[in-house]
Amino acid sequence: MAERSRYRQQLEDTARLVARETGMPDWAVVFQSRSGRPQDPWLEPDVCDYLREERQKGLRAAVVAPIGFVCDHIEVLYDLDTEAAQVCRDIGLPMARAEAVNDDPLFLDMMADVVLKTMRRYERGRPLPIARSG
Numbered sequence: 001m002a003e004r005s006r007y008r009q010q011l012e013d014t015a016r017l018v019a020r021e022t023g024m025p026d027w028a029v030v031f032q033s034r035s036g037r038p039q040d041p042w043l044e045p046d047v048c049d050y051l052r053e054e055r056q057k058g059l060r061a062a063v064v065a066p067i068g069f070v071c072d073h074i075e076v077l078y079d080l081d082t083e084a085a086q087v088c089r090d091i092g093l094p095m096a097r098a099e100a101v102n103d104d105p106l107f108l109d110m111m112a113d114v115v116l117k118t119m120r121r122y123e124r125g126r127p128l129p130i131a132r133s134g
Helices: 007-022 047-056 074-091 105-121
Strands: 062-064 095-097
Touching (some): 047 074, 062 074, 074 095
C-alpha cells in the first residue's frame, strides 16, 4: 500500500504540521493496527517497538497522536490506550494520548460543508469515472 498510495507522505506532512503548530521539536510517524498475516509486510515502525527502542536511547516522555484516525474507535482505544500504554508502563515511560477529533463541532461542520459542496457540484449529473493511464 505504501508504495502505491500517498498515505505515508500524507501522514508525514500532517505530523510535521502538528509538530510545528504545537512546538514539538522531536517527532516521528509510527504505525499501529497491524493487519493481515504475520509474514506479510506492514508499515513500520510499530508504535510499541518504537517506544521501547527510543526509551533505551533516552526518550523521557511520549505524546501519541492518532492523526490517521478521526475518532476514538477500537484501533485507537486498544492499540494506543491499551497496548502502547502498557508498554509505556512496563518501561517507565510517561505517555499521553492526544484526543481524536471525534464529534468536535468544528470538525462536523467542516465535514458537512465538504458533503454539501460535493452534492452541489454533481446536482445536475453524475461524476465521470477517473481514467488512469499506464
